[in-house]
Amino acid sequence: MPKVTVDGQEIEVPAGATVLQACELAGKEVPRFCYHERLSIAGNCRMCLVEVKPGPPKPQASCALPAADGQEIRTDSEMVKKAREGVMEFLLINHPLDCPICDQGGECDLQDQSVAYGRGGSRYDENKRAVTEKYMGPLIKTAMTRCIHCTRCVRFSEEVAGVDEIGALYRGENMQITTYLERAAEHELSANVIDLCPVGALTSRPYAYEARPWELKKTLSIDVSDAVGANIRVDSRGREVLRVLPRINDDVNEEWISDKARFQVDGLTRRRLDKVWIRKDGKLARASWDEAFRAIAAVNAGASVAAVAGDLVDCETMFAAKKLLGALGSTLIESRQTGMSYPVDNLAAVNFNSTLAGIEEADAILIVGSHIRWEAPLVNVRLRKAAKRGAKIFLVGAEWETTFAAEFLGEDLTVLNNLPDYVNDTMKGAERPAVILGGAALANGALAPALALAEGWNLVREGWNGFNVLHMAAARMGALMLGFAQAGGIADLIAAKPKLLLALGADEVNFATFDGALKVYIGHHGDKGAAAADIVLPGSAYTEKPGTYVNTEGRVQYADKAVFAPGDAREDWTILRALADALGVTVGFDSFPQLRAAMVAEVPALGVEGLANYGALPAAVAGAKAEGRIAAYPIKDFYLTNPIARSSATMQECSSELLHGEDVLEAAE
Amino acid sequence: MGILGKIFTWWDGATIGTSLFSSMNGEHVGTDAQGNKYYRARKKKTVEGRERRWVIYDGANDASRVPAEWHGWLHGAFDDLPESNLPPAKIWEADYSPNATGTTGAYRPQGALERGGQRARATGDYESWAPDA
Numbered sequence: 033m034p035k036v037t038v039d040g041q042e043i044e045v046p047a048g049a050t051v052l053q054a055c056e057l058a059g060k061e062v063p064r065f066c067y068h069e070r071l072s073i074a075g076n077c078r079m080c081l082v083e084v085k086p087g088p089p090k091p092q093a094s095c096a097l098p099a100a101d102g103q104e105i106r107t108d109s110e111m112v113k114k115a116r117e118g119v120m121e122f123l124l125i126n127h128p129l130d131c132p133i134c135d136q137g138g139e140c141d142l143q144d145q146s147v148a149y150g151r152g153g154s155r156y157d158e159n160k161r162a163v164t165e166k167y168m169g170p171l172i173k174t175a176m177t178r179c180i181h182c183t184r185c186v187r188f189s190e191e192v193a194g195v196d197e198i199g200a201l202y203r204g205e206n207m208q209i210t211t212y213l214e215r216a217a218e219h220e221l222s223a224n225v226i227d228l229c230p231v232g233a234l235t236s237r238p239y240a241y242e243a244r245p246w247e248l249k250k251t252l253s254i255d256v257s258d259a260v261g262a263n264i265r266v267d268s269r270g271r272e273v274l275r276v277l278p279r280i281n282d283d284v285n286e287e288w289i290s291d292k293a294r295f296q297v298d299g300l301t302r303r304r305l306d307k308v309w310i311r312k313d314g315k316l317a318r319a320s321w322d323e324a325f326r327a328i329a330a331v332n333a334g335a336s337v338a339a340v341a342g343d344l345v346d347c348e349t350m351f352a353a354k355k356l357l358g359a360l361g362s363t364l365i366e367s368r369q370t371g372m373s374y375p376v377d378n379l380a381a382v383n384f385n386s387t388l389a390g391i392e393e394a395d396a397i398l399i400v401g402s403h404i405r406w407e408a409p410l411v412n413v414r415l416r417k418a419a420k421r422g423a424k425i426f427l428v429g430a431e432w433e434t435t436f437a438a439e440f441l442g443e444d445l446t447v448l449n450n451l452p453d454y455v456n457d458t459m460k461g462a463e464r465p466a467v468i469l470g471g472a473a474l475a476n477g478a479l480a481p482a483l484a485l486a487e488g489w490n491l492v493r494e495g496w497n498g499f500n501v502l503h504m505a506a507a508r509m510g511a512l513m514l515g516f517a518q519a520g521g522i523a524d525l526i527a528a529k530p531k532l533l534l535a536l537g538a539d540e541v542n543f544a545t546f547d548g549a550l551k552v553y554i555g556h557h558g559d560k561g562a563a564a565a566d567i568v569l570p571g572s573a574y575t576e577k578p579g580t581y582v583n584t585e586g587r588v589q590y591a592d593k594a595v596f597a598p599g600d601a602r603e604d605w606t607i608l609r610a611l612a613d614a615l616g617v618t619v620g621f622d623s624f625p626q627l628r629a630a631m632v633a634e635v636p637a638l639g640v641e642g643l644a645n646y647g648a649l650p651a652a653v654a655g656a657k658a659e660g661r662i663a664a665y666p667i668k669d670f671y672l673t674n675p676i677a678r679s680s681a682t683m684q685e686c687s688s689e690l691l692h693g694e695d696v697l698e699a700a701e
Numbered sequence: 702m703g704i705l706g707k708i709f710t711w712w713d714g715a716t717i718g719t720s721l722f723s724s725m726n727g728e729h730v731g732t733d734a735q736g737n738k739y740y741r742a743r744k745k746k747t748v749e750g751r752e753r754r755w756v757i758y759d760g761a762n763d764a765s766r767v768p769a770e771w772h773g774w775l776h777g778a779f780d781d782l783p784e785s786n787l788p789p790a791k792i793w794e795a796d797y798s799p800n801a802t803g804t805t806g807a808y809r810p811q812g813a814l815e816r817g818g819q820r821a822r823a824t825g826d827y828e829s830w831a832p833d834a
Contacts, residue, residue, distance in 0.1 A: 243824075271825035301827040309832065316832040558830025598827045 034101040039108050051094035051105055052080050060107045063116060063145045065230045066182035067095035070287055072191060077182050079145065081115040082107050091115040120150035123180050126161040126205065136232030138245040142180065163208055169216025170685045171223045171291055173237035181207050185225035185234060193219045194416045194435030218690045220409040220670055223291045227277065238295055238682045239275045248274060251594035254581045255293040256344045256506035256574045257674060260388065260410045261583030262289045266575050266594040273297045273575050273595055283389050284587065290409040291686065292670065292677055299680030303558045305570035306599025316568065324567050325614035331550045333532035335361035338525045340369060341516050342537030342555065343505035344674055346579025347638055349604040350514050351631040352619065353536055356608050359617035364530060366522045367511030369540040373521030374479045376512050380646035381483060384585035385497035386466050387643065392417045394498065396462035399427045400448065400478055402470020403665040405435065407504050424458050429472060429662035448481050448658040459489045466498035467491060472662045474501065480656035487652040499649055503584045504666065510582035513635050513644065535561050536604065537571065539675050554607055557675035570601035573676060577603045578624065586644040588637065715757045723757060731782055733771050735759060751777055765800035
């Protein structure tokens with residue numbers, strides 16, 4: 033633990049810390065452009081110069097200098113001030129003065145730091161450098177003349193994303209950042225370079241010229257595009273969500289979000305359900321809320337009613353539906369739309385027990401039936417970190433392009449019954465072994481054999497639980513905690529032949545199997561569910577209602593309401609509450625706080641932010657054998673997995689250009 | 702306008718009293734493109750030491766119908782009559798038009814129903830779903 037003196041203040045810093053970190057620990061601000069906590073140290077912007085004694089009598093780059101015992105660091109001396117002014121002057125030599133038309137304006141590191149640390153005026157009369165335009169795909173807008181060569185984007189794609197997409201050409205002043213052969217950046221985390229870019233060189237293409245940061249209302253929310261539950265900030269103006277940015281949460285998403293989470297929000301303004309529709313003579317016709325409620329009451333379903341929850345709904349909506357069905361005398365509730373029927377009597381068996389941050393520590397990982405890059409890009413980042421630390425990773429299932437060293441053991445699930453010796457030995461010998469089951473594995477009934485393997489390998493040990501299930505739906509864990517699961521899956525609902533079916537944003541259900549039922553769709557987007565429904569009631573999307581979400585590791589998180597739902601649409605729970613009146617039953621809540629209180633009273637874990645405790649893993653069933661093949665994964669198109677993304681023009685463009693290789697002609701600018 | 706209108710209304714041109722007053726006390730000095738007639742008092746320096754000037758409208762008594770060049774003369778900004786005082790109109794100058802508020806020619810902003818209700822996209826717009834669309 034070296035002791036250093038920062039501006040006369042003596043502090044102790046952790047071993048291996050840099051001088052910059054020491055200054056931050058001492059509460060001193062050190063300006064920087066290239067240094068970033070989650071990336072390797074480059075030391076090429078020179079903005080973090082400080083005076084360090086003992087050492088050469090010149091300012092030193094603090095980000096790349098290890099803190100050593102007895103160092104005397106000054107961040108407030110005349111030398112440091114002059115050094116910063118000089119560096120800033122050099123950076124601004126080739127930086128265009130186009131702040132008024134730059135999208136980074138107002139949230140630009142260069143702008144802020146030149147005000148705080150730069151000279152008052154310019155002494156530069158020569159010509160400025162100009163850089164030819166680069167193309168980086170449908171998400172990243174480039175203005176490379178603004179680039180200050182910090183190389184954060186290069187380091188991000190190399191180190192975090194794990195793909196060599198972005199690099200630099202030439203050197204010195206002539207250096208240019210570009211994608212390889214100017215192809216689009218294809219990685220599913222590629223847009224994080226927009227946040228990383230300290231200047232306006234890389235900005236968001238869909239958000240270009242939309243708004244200034246100071247006009248936006250910032251709302252803290254939770255992402256629903258996958259089951260990771262990334263912490264996001266929803267930026268809105270008036271009634272429209274303009275963009276989504278990640279929030280820092282080291283336990284969940286660190287500082288990143290997937291491109292889908294970031295850019296699907298333009299789908300919130302397209303194909304919206306904003307009025308009530310009732311099917312008359314085979315065609316949906318506009319109607320009023322009263323008519324719809326009367327039509328639902330007219331079915332006289334009694335207890336013959338079922339509810340299916342979709343992938344994006346919040347816990348409150350599901351709980352309100354459960355209460356409504358309970359008041360009617362029915363328990364037919366299900367959330368696994370596609371027909372999965374894994375046992376859920378012990379939720380520890382279907383939880384990501386290692387935790388998202390914990391999986392980084394694993395040293396041997398067996399992944400069964402999960403295309404992790406698409407099912408949870410942020411977990412892929414963690415796995416890459418684990419692999420870089422030396423974890424051995426094996427995969428069972430169809431091959432996909434991994435971003436870390438891994439070995440595919442084949443598509444055949446029977447390999448689990450008889451794993452090769454070296455795999456067995458690695459898993460047995462590992463200190464922190466882990467198994468990850470994906471959606472394809474659950475659908476093929478691999479849960480029981482995986483539990484048997486877990487017991488055999490002793491995955492649960494002191495301070496470590498290596499048994500993980502990776503879900504794909506943001507609503508899944510919350511739904512399971514609320515009991516939205518039947519023993520036989522959705523087949524139980526079909527067998528019960530309900531007279532009334534409530535689809536809560538459920539679009540993946542095969543509605544043809546509910547032939548005799550009056551199908552009521554409560555949701556926000558006109559997708560498969562609304563098209564198949566008999567009555568459509570407009571609800572709210574995730575940005576338009578407060579809600580509780582539980583991610584795949586069982587982490588309870590709360591989201592706030594950012595904007596109002598369009599047209600006649602209402603918050604989902606109010607629709608269910610009104611429906612209760614129409615059906616003549618009482619559900620016991622009249623306001624959102626009452627609803628949440630009732631939910632927490634029934635499932636106390638939902639009332640506490642953070643990891644829910646599901647107890648110990650169930651005992652493995654003896655003789656469980658795996659069978660089947662995983663030739664394909666449930667996600668066929670990463671960019672179009674939910675109704676919001678399917679409505680989004682940006683996501684459709686990504687899908688056609690990045691996944692299907694069609695050359696999309698760029699709109700004339 | 703018939704004689705009855707002249708007797709009972711006041712909103713088009715001069716009433717009988719004003720016409721009489723104008724012909725007895727006023728000197729007709731000019732007529733603008735719209736037919737409005739401009740007068741000045743024969744007796745000099747009557748109102749607060751300044752010459753009294755007035756207009757008899759040819760049609761509606763709407764002050765905005767006085768074109769810019771006569772407006773200056775009428776308000777005492779200059780004494781020479783516009784025809785002799787001001788340079789001739791340029792070919793690119795548009796004809797003077799009075800205030801159109803309250804008429805069908807009134808300005809309607811983009812997106813107004815009278816202009817077809819079509820406007821550029823704005824924040825908060827959304828596209829709603831309709832079956833089979």
